[in-house]
Amino acid sequence: MKVLLLGCGNVGANVARQLVPRHPELEYVVGDLDLGVAEKLAAELGPRVRGVRADVRDPARLDELLDGVDLVFNAVGPFYRSAVPVIEAALRARVDYIDINDDHDVAEALFLDPSWNLRALQAGIKLVIGCGSTPGLTNVMARLLADRLDKVREIHLATAVPFLPGLLSPAVVDHMMHITAGEVVQFIDGEYCKMPGWGGRLEVPYAAPFKAYPSFFIGHGETVTLPHFVKGLEQVTNRIGFFPEAGSEIWRKLIDLGLGSTEVIEGLGISPLKFLTRHLTSEAGGKSMTVDLSDEPWAVVFRVEVIGERDGAEVRSVLEQHLDLPVEETTDSTSDPTPTCARLAIEAWLAGQVSGQGLLAPEVCLDAEAYVHAYACETGATFITTETKVKRHEHA
Known part of the structure; x- marks a missing residue:
């Protein structure tokens, strides 16, 4: 199974740092606009991780990166610029998507327009929006x-x-x-x-x-x-x-x-x-x-x-x-709860515990009791x- 992690800034890098050691059986690609940053993070995390240049404004490059991927996680901010292009690529590739979007206008554009849910259902994928600390x-x-x-x-x-x-x-x-x-x-x-x-x-x-x-x-x-x-x-x-x-x-x-x-x-x-x-x-x-x-x-x-x-x-x-x-x-910035929140959402997906299809948010697709308990323990x-x-x- 291959996971694409987009964005090697503070949150994206710390999601990778938490996820890779816990799930060494997976194959990972970490992508960033700065190739050097992505390659440095990949070298830190080991041989199962490959660093690549990822420009979310380039649809052809996104299509290339999503080819053969099972899940894409988007930590590229600001989301009012990055979310929709990556979601469009996930729809084209029929790949499940999770992000930590915290911009209200992105949520408005997606959830107040029924066509996004319909397209995700037709593609047979899950688009899970806003899996950070707040929202999330x-x-x-x-x-x-x-x-x-x-x-x-x-x-x-x-x-x-x-x-x-x-x-x-x-x-x-x-x-x-x-x-x-x-x-x-x-x-x-x-x-x-x-x-x-x-x-x-x-x-x-x-x-x-x-x-x-x-x-x-x-x-x-x-x-x-x-x-x-x-x-x-x-x-x-x-x-x-x-x-x-x-x-x-x-x-x-x-x-x-x-x-x-x-x-x-x-x-x-x-x-x-x-x-x-x-x-x-x-x-x-x-x-x-x-x-x-x-x-x-x-x-x-x-x-x-x-x-x-x-x-x-x-x-x-x-x-x-x-x-x-x-x-x-x-x-590793463990004081910021966002990477842990995102990693727990990814792990729920890996375990088959993200319910539903189409356009989703954490409150409808995650087990609330289990998620809060896991977060408190972590x-x-x-x-x-x-x-x-x-x-x-x-x-x-």
């Missing part, structure tokens, strides 16, 4: 809570992260601006709605050692796929906030100053976003946007809230994941569950 693990956490209720009306997701601009890669800055600087999809009153990114301010109460932090609308796949697969939903929202609040205020100012724009400035040859991605990762940029984190946890928190009914009573269930950040940066992440009875329409 968060979708499965929502499904886990939803399955414990008789009816589900609302799902509200939120993430809080420390404001550390100096540690954000250019790709992460590009992605964060993409999902916050324009209109983003939320599911409100039973309909998909465009809402202003970094709008919809809400104080989200996290469990200790975290506090309540103001959080804001972001564009992520969860608000598209959860209403698609979990029937009866009236609301699905997704928010994020930096802590302390000063970090969120800085991010708002960057958006308001137009620094998320991708339009090239005449006479300079670069866009405001290109400048920002480089500035934030520079020493000067990091120093200029430093905030006081001394009273904050050195960790990230994901929160999933599901509101519905059980035995006629209104119930609010909350599941939080607390993940400590490393004190020192490491090569990472040591802390999960906190609370449940309370609520009055209808209590949630704002």
Whole structure:
């Protein structure tokens, strides 16, 4: 069996580092636009791995790479540029596809157009979109809570992260601006709605050692796929906030100053976003946007809230994941849950445990209990569950 892993950046390389030792019987191809990077990773991983140059903008090259492959995993960001070309190639080759897409507009384009599911069904393949930490693990956490209720009306997701601009890669800055600087999809009153990114301010109460932090609308796949697969939903929202609040205020100012724009400035040859991605990762940029984190946890928190009914009573269930950040940066970046989440999805596919055909998302094709349990065992992440009875329409 042959697996093609596209993208040898931080996430893609760490998926390969986790997957290859656990499944040495497989044949692997790792591809990147930079051949040297791909070959270096392949040499690190051993004789069952071959490094190749992979340009996702070149359909002929993709067709060549997918020939004879059983599964393609796509970790090439940003996904608003890479996802559809690789999916098109997977459809042509009739090869199953998994990615970690975290761009809302890709999810919209795929799931709100029935033709993509139809084409995947006709090709007899699985297209599994968004198998990272968020979206991905968060979708499965929502499904886990939803399955414990008789009816589900609302799902509200939120993430809080420390404001550390100096540690954000250019790709992460590009992605964060993409999902916050324009209109983003939320599911409100039973309909998909465009809402202003970094709008919809809400104080989200996290469990200790975290506090309540103001959080804001972001564009992520969860608000598209959860209403698609979990029937009866009236609301699905997704928010994020930096802590302390000063970090969120800085991010708002960057958006308001137009620094998320991708339009090239005449006479300079670069866009405001290109400048920002480089500035934030520079020493000067990091120093200029430093905030006081001394009273904050050195960790990230994901929160999933599901509101519905059980035995006629209104119930609010909350599941939080607390993940400590490393004190020192490491090569395999185990602090980032995304590679582990993706690897677990690939392993579910290898074991024949990805159910369904066509266009899929983690919440509909993965066993929620088994997936969350495996993730907790692998990472040591802390999960906190609370449940309370609520009055209808209590949630704002």
